[in-house]
Amino acid sequence: MNRNEITLQKMFSIIIEELRENSRWGTAHIYQATSNAFSAFVNNQPLPLRKLNSALLKRFENHLRQRNCSWNTVSTYIKAIRSTYNCAVDMKYARYVPRLFEHVYTGTRADRKKALETSDISYLVREAEIGIRETNYLSENQKTRIFFVLMFMLRGIPFVDLAYLHKRDLQGNVLSYRRRKTGRALTVMLTPEVMQLIRMVADRNQDSPYLFPILQSEEGSEAAYREYQSALRSFNRRLSALKQSIGMKSALSTYAARHTWATMAYYCEIHPGIISEAMGHSSIAVTETYLKPFSNKKIDEANRIVISFVKSGGYLV
Known part of the structure; x- marks a missing residue:
């Protein structure tokens, strides 16, 4: 050419x-x-x-x-x-031009706060706990709330990793999986509360390899990716409707679960390297770029339950 x-x-x-x-x-x-x-x-x-x-x-x-x-x-x-x-x-199709991209933006900024206020995540956690006792039937709102809280409790697991979790990834109270973005192997020890929430929304189809009823097609196929994209859009729409129904001021999205856990973990002085791995960032410096402007040093007694979830469990080496 x-x-x-x-x-x-x-x-x-x-x-x-x-x-x-x-x-x-x-x-x-x-x-x-x-x-x-x-x-x-x-x-x-x-x-x-x-x-x-x-x-x-x-x-x-x-x-x-x-x-x-x-x-x-x-x-x-x-x-x-x-x-x-x-x-x-x-490929020798173009001539190299030095500093061609020097004056355009290729960095990372924390444009706006994505983490929920501690009062908001505390409310969602409490509501999810109430849902544990209502095992006969779960409304769409309840399922949406539970999945969001699970993403938070599983150390800010991205929706894509949640969707692709396999039943074999959960052994007892230990969840092991690879981040799809980085390929990094992560292992999380689960609290009894998290195990209960997982059982409430787990895929009961024995023929499905997936832990949750989000995907149906074979992993790695274009069909599975399209199902994931559709599920992501649908989940964010349901989160938006949930926000409206409970009058929450914070933005509610799949990103909010991850950033809420990361921000609170940063407050709890969990090692930044652990947070960086969970977020899939290229370095601790990138993680701190996101979190430093929004770290909250004020926390009241009503939010202790959330802090306990942030501190419980951990990545195993």
């Missing part, structure tokens, strides 16, 4: 196809979203890689910000373009 003819969009297509062939559906989704956003920016006109320059990248950054994209979204898109450009350079 002539290096003067290769376009950024074509390189995206090459990489996305390779990612899909390797069943990396989530990463392929990010690259496709970046390609779509950039194509919209250039009015769907092909952009030869030789025309990619600092000024154009800066205009794309401004374009994203004008459309209310967060700085972290901007960073994700810019880094996807940088990775695609570097791949083209490695």
Whole structure:
């Protein structure tokens, strides 16, 4: 292929196809979203890689910000373009330009607080405990509340890891799994309360390998990834409805469960390295970027139950 003819969009297509062939559906989704956003920016006109320059990248950054994209979204898109450009350079499709991405944002920011107030998470935990006694029937609201509290109690487990948990991952009161984002093996010892909540919402279909009734298709398949995306959107919608129904001020989302545990763990002086592993961050410094602005040193006696869950259990070496 002539290096003067290769376009950024074509390189995206090459990489996305390779990612899909390797069943990396989530990463392929990010690259496709970046390609779509950039194509919209250039009015769907092909952009030869030789025309990619600092000024154009800066205009794309401004374009994203004008459309209310967060700085972290901007960073994700810019880094996807940088990775695609570097791949083209490695394949001899493009000439290397030093400091091409120097003046666009590729960092991490804590734009807004994602963690719940301690009073909010305490309320949800108490409500989930009440639900333990109502074993005959669980409403959608109750199931949503239980899954959210489980994500918090399982040390901020991401929804994607929750969805892909297998029955074999739970042995007694020990849950062992690999983070899908980092591949890191994690093991969590579960409290009796967590075990009760798991039993309430576990998949009772003996033919299903999954611990929870979120996915049906074979792991690693595109169908399973699409089921996960659909389940994630549905769960966030139910969380939004739950927030409205109980009049909660904090934003309620799958991210909130993770950041609430991490923020409270940071308050409880759990080692930042453990928190960083659980969050899937590249370094402790990134974790502290997220948590330091929002660490809360004020806590009342009503929230002691939440603190006990944060401190209980742990990753086994």
